[in-house]
Amino acid sequence: NAGVTQTPKFQVLKTGQSMTLQCAQDMNHEYMSWYRQDPGMGLRLIHYSVGAGITDQGEVPNGYNVSRSTTEDFPLRLLSAAPSQTSVYFCASSFDGPDTGYTFGSGTRLTVV
């Protein structure tokens, strides 16, 4: 079991570029979420999914897009990168919802210049 795998681990983008952060899990978890972590701000929810074909917005969705075509994969797309999106991004998954806790990926550190 690989758990939750995020790629890449590090990325530098120029303002205006687009990219996709990958997240895959092999635990057959229905529930997946994307968070961003900024100094002093804790973890803030970007988007989440309760199953294949179902996604919804979190607290800070602007500038990001997601899709969930399979149970395993939940990619996060940055449409036009901005310096304000410089952050560490975590993908998390859970078998049956948030109550029982998440398994987190190791994170992607993104810098937008």
Next chain:
Amino acid sequence: EDKVVQSPLSLVVHEGDTVTLNCSYEVTNFRSLLWYKQEKKAPTFLFMLTSSGIEKKSGRLSSILDKKELFSILNITATQTGDSAIYLCAVPRSGNTPLVFGKGTRLSVIA
């Protein structure tokens, strides 16, 4: 609005000290409260609390929930340098929506 507030935001202690980290919450239809430890990378699960007054314990770490006063504490006894981390508290939001996290407490344990 669902909210989690942690205090203190940072703390420096010496090895061997005992520390108490605080987490207060406001959420509609409370179901559970979770504690995570974050070292260099991803948060790792410590405890899930659902009932008031029942202490959860793992080695030198313990946690308890007070549903009447809407808070939880995480205690670490005989701290070690390996306890240095950010400790995160989180609660599920209403419905089936994901966890809302506090800002975390950054604990530094010095030898």
